[in-house]
Amino acid sequence: MSQPTPSALPRLRLKVTPAAQKGLRAGHPWLYESSVKSQNRPGEAGELAVVLDRQDRFLAIGLYDPGSPLRVRALHVGAPVTIDGAWWAAHLDAALARREGLFEADTDGYRLLNGESDGWPGLVLDRYAQVLVLKLYTAAWFPHLPQVLALLAERFPDFAVVLRLSRNIQQAARNHRLHDGLVVQGELKSGTVIFRESGLHFEADVIQGQKTGFFLDQRENRRRVEALVQTLPAEKRVLNAFSFSGGFSLYAARGGATTVVSLDISAHALRSSERNFALNHDLQAVATCRHDPIQADVFEWLANADDQFGLIVLDPPSLARRESERATAIRAYGRLAEDAVALLGRGGVLVSASCSAHVSAEEFFAAVRQGIERSGRSFTELETTAHAPDHLATFPEAQYLKAIYLRVY
Known part of the structure; x- marks a missing residue:
């Protein structure tokens, strides 16, 4: 895959601030x-732009995008x-090799390239x-x-490929x-593809669905929930709030739950769970x-329900899509935990997750712990x-992804 710039033009070269040079050398790709x-x-x-250091020596090379504030996404830093x-080709094979041995034959839904972290910036x-x-x-x-x-x-060679695009492009x-x-x-x-995850079958709307069609990033947490259900008392009732298409719900059911409530504001998502x-x-x-x-607003439902699980x-979906929403999101995570434990039986388990990159793991975990403490429960x-x-x-x-597991008394 070669540079698409006409040969008559000189290589695009950029000089950047000392702070940016330091960031690139430290491994930050933006x-x-x-x-x-x-x-x-x-x-x-799409041009390959060379970034020069303060002595005009090669520092990095990356994909140039004049229409984005994120002007260059680094492909390589160093010599x-x-x-x-x-x-x-070698770059792709190295990323694919990192997945070798991660999944058994009963799982054929997973991520092959994870953007910048796999050296493919802005591509999943x-x-x-x-x-x-x-x-x-x-x-x-493009x-x-x-x-x-x-x-x-x-x-x-035998795979279909579907292109999904973020809204901004x-x-x-x-x-x-x-x-x-x-x-x-x-x-x-069909736009709906059936795939396997840990032996369970799920549908993915690869044409119009959220993300690429399913939330593959929560696989390991779903497996943990299945195992935890088996440790519950005889009445194994589970609430999956912000359930989307029922991933956690199905794992809980296979783990032996007697009842699973899938709670979501989207009727479309709930039909998918069914x-x-x-x-x-x-x-x-x-x-x-x-x-x-x-089908209900989770915040309202938790605050008014009198059930036990x-x-x-x-x-929840990201509660802080930008830095200005961070403080509000932290309060919301605490409120969710406080309201949820009111519905949790003694010795029950609360699993709380966040996909908000603007909220750090430390801030999120603290918000959940404080929410439970406000309820007067120990954990x-x-x-x-x-x-x-x-x-x-x-x-x-x-x-962005973090989750905390707590047993509440």
Whole structure:
């Protein structure tokens, strides 16, 4: 995959602030517009831009995007390298090798490329059975898309590939005759793909669904919930709040829950949870578990319910999409925990998760603990978790996922 700049033009070169140089050397992959002191010429989206240090020596090379405040996404930092087809092939193979041995044959839904943390900045690749979903977050990838697809075709010859685009680049995509949900390789009979996770079957809406069609990042936490249900007393009632399509609900059912309540404000998501239960009805534990989908605002429902559960999962969408929302989100996490434990039986388990990158793990865990303390209940902290191994996070902004497990008395 070579540089798409006409050969008549000199290589795009940027000089940046000392702070930006330090950040790049420390492994941070982003270079903001405000950090660029000068450049030798205007650049186009997708160009490979060389970043020079204060002695005009090679420091880094990355994808240039003039339409984004995040001006350069670093591909390589250190000694000069040639970014050609062989480099890209080796780059992809190294990321795929990191997934080898992570999953048994009963799991064919997982992340293959996790953006910057895998050296593919602004690009995510997920697998759902025989379908790959390629999600782009920067227009810098558009000129390189044919070469990316060629690499995938070599390694996944029988797979369909669906292109998903973040909202901020969908307008620019039209100039390349691309759009969100486009099948760019192979054939897809339906936008709903059935895949396996730990032996359970789930549907993924790869054309229009959230993220790439499913929340693959919570797999390890779902497995933990299944194991914890088995430790509950005889009445194994579980509440899955912000349930989406019922991932935690199904794992709880297979773990022996007698009743699972899937609580979500989206009727569409709840219908998906019911279909997922139907997909697994051949499993006795799932067939005998009562599944109650409830459409409601979770905050209001928790504050007014008088039910009792042995395990409660709180997995809200991001409550802080920007830094200005951080303080409000922290208070909300505490309120959720305080209201939830009022519905938790003695010795029950609270699982609280956050996907808000603007709220640190320390802030989130403290908010949950303080929420329980305000309720007057005592608790034992079982564990805290972060990213699954296929969702590796190598720099602070990538470290969004965290969860805390507590047994409450």
